[in-house]
Amino acid sequence: MRLESLSVANFKGLKQATFEPTRFSCLVGENNAGKSTVLQAIVFALNRPTQLPRSVFYDETTPVVFTLRFIDVTEGHLQRLADEHRTKIAPLVVDGALTIVVRYKAEEKVEIKVLKK
Numbered sequence: 631m632r633l634e635s636l637s638v639a640n641f642k643g644l645k646q647a648t649f650e651p652t653r654f655s656c657l658v659g660e661n662n663a664g665k666s667t668v669l670q671a672i673v674f675a676l677n678r679p680t681q682l683p684r685s686v687f688y689d690e691t692t693p694v695v696f697t698l699r700f701i702d703v704t705e706g707h708l709q710r711l712a713d714e715h716r717t718k719i720a721p722l723v724v725d726g727a728l729t730i731v732v733r734y735k736a737e738e739k740v741e742i743k744v745l746k747k
Contacts, residue, residue, distance in 0.1 A: 631707045634727075636675070637697040640688045642667045671696055675732045678742065682734045694734040697745075701727045722746060 636649045642664075649668050657665040674682065675696035682694055703723045708716050722728060722744045729745040 631700050631703045633672075634699045634701040635697075636668070636672060636699075637695070638668070638671045639695040640692045641671055641674075641694045641696070642686050642688065644668075644671075645688050672698075675730070678732055678740050680739055681737070684736055687736055690736045693736075696732040697729065698732075699727065699729045703728050 632653075633651055636651075638644050638647045638649070640646075643662070644664055644667055647664070647668070657668060659665050674686075675698050684690055687694055703726050708720050708723070711719060719728075724746055731743045731745060733741040733743070735741075
């Protein structure tokens with residue numbers, strides 16, 4: 631399983647950005663270019679805290695949205711999950727892919743959706 635893409639909207643200094651890592655990716659850029667922000671977006675999207683602080687919103691009137699697309703999800707990956715989680719997640723994996731959308735509105739709890747085609 632690997633992360634095919636991460637789309638970030640309205641997070642810190644990123645109004646809208648997409649990161650498509652390869653097997654070897656390196657984030658390079660000047661100070662304040664958003665390198666750490668991309669990594670922080672991955673952490674927030676995977677850990678899914680209940681709320682985000684207002685300070686991380688690019689624009690507080692718009693939700694922060696992280697969209698993660700994982701590919702090459704195999705039965706072996708699913709077998710590592712507890713039975714209760716596997717039965718919920720397995721039907722969401724389509725053709726070895728899983729797309730998760732994590733949305734935060736200011737002062738509201740996290741919303742999580744899984745996209746299926």
